[in-house]
Amino acid sequence: MGGIGSGRRFQHRGPNLEEVPQLDVRTLKRNGLFDQSTSNGSIKWTNSGLPEAALEYAYADSTLCITYAVKARHTASNVVSEHIFIDRAACNYGGTRTWFLCPNCNARKAILYCASKRFLCRQCYGLNYTCQNEVYPDRMIRKARKLRSKLGAPMDLSQPISERPHGMYRTTFERLIKQDQDNIKSVVGAYSQRLMSNPKQTR
Ligand SMILES: [Zn+2]
Numbered sequence: 001m002g003g004i005g006s007g008r009r010f011q012h013r014g015p016n017l018e019e020v021p022q023l024d025v026r027t028l029k030r031n032g033l034f035d036q037s038t039s040n041g042s043i044k045w046t047n048s049g050l051p052e053a054a055l056e057y058a059y060a061d062s063t064l065c066i067t068y069a070v071k072a073r074h075t076a077s078n079v080v081s082e083h084i085f086i087d088r089a090a091c092n093y094g095g096t097r098t099w100f101l102c103p104n105c106n107a108r109k110a111i112l113y114c115a116s117k118r119f120l121c122r123q124c125y126g127l128n129y130t131c132q133n134e135v136y137p138d139r140m141i142r143k144a145r146k147l148r149s150k151l152g153a154p155m156d157l158s159q160p161i162s163e164r165p166h167g168m169y170r171t172t173f174e175r176l177i178k179q180d181q182d183n184i185k186s187v188v189g190a191y192s193q194r195l196m197s198n199p200k201q202t203r
Helices: 025-030 136-151 170-197
Strands: 022-024 039-044 054-060 063-070 078-090 096-101 111-113
Touching: 022 025, 025 096, 136 170
Parallel strands: none
Antiparallel strands: 022 111, 039 054, 054 063, 063 078, 078 096
16 A cells, blocks of 8 residues: 555655645535534545545544655655644634644645645745746755755754654765755855845845
8 A cells, every 4th residue: 555655756856736645624624524523534635646545534622633654765654643733713704714734834724735744834845836936045945845854854944953764874864964054054145145135125
């Protein structure tokens, strides 16, 4: 049985949004997941060429707990559990709108993506609809986050990487840590360049 990550294409280069398993809170709501105070069952993917992959869910206390298999290249699949808080916000025109709170940045999001092990928002993964429109600092951030997702490390670049992934050689890990530090320097450098080239915007 395939898990997330066992798909053909997105192991070999940076993922595009279209190729990444995703959860859309609107679809789940339409399917009645949040109608009762508790519910459970399984969800099948509707995209991403992962026909065998599915995840189990349990919903209670405004929290969606999902469990699914993740398979990285050359490793056995791991079972991952994630808790996603479901937020209901009042709309201007009455009624409420349902949102996921991204488990990493806590922002309200309609869609969460699984580009690595976890279901996070597009910004946390640095995912883009197209690569052409990226400006230099964003490209640097995307590169840094791509490396971090490979390491299963925090997507918040201000957080250090502490844990060596299971089965990774120490020398490889140290090389990637060095690469991460270089990436962060590039991000900081790119931002200061941008500020210098737009002096009116700085205060
Ligand atoms: Zn996020």
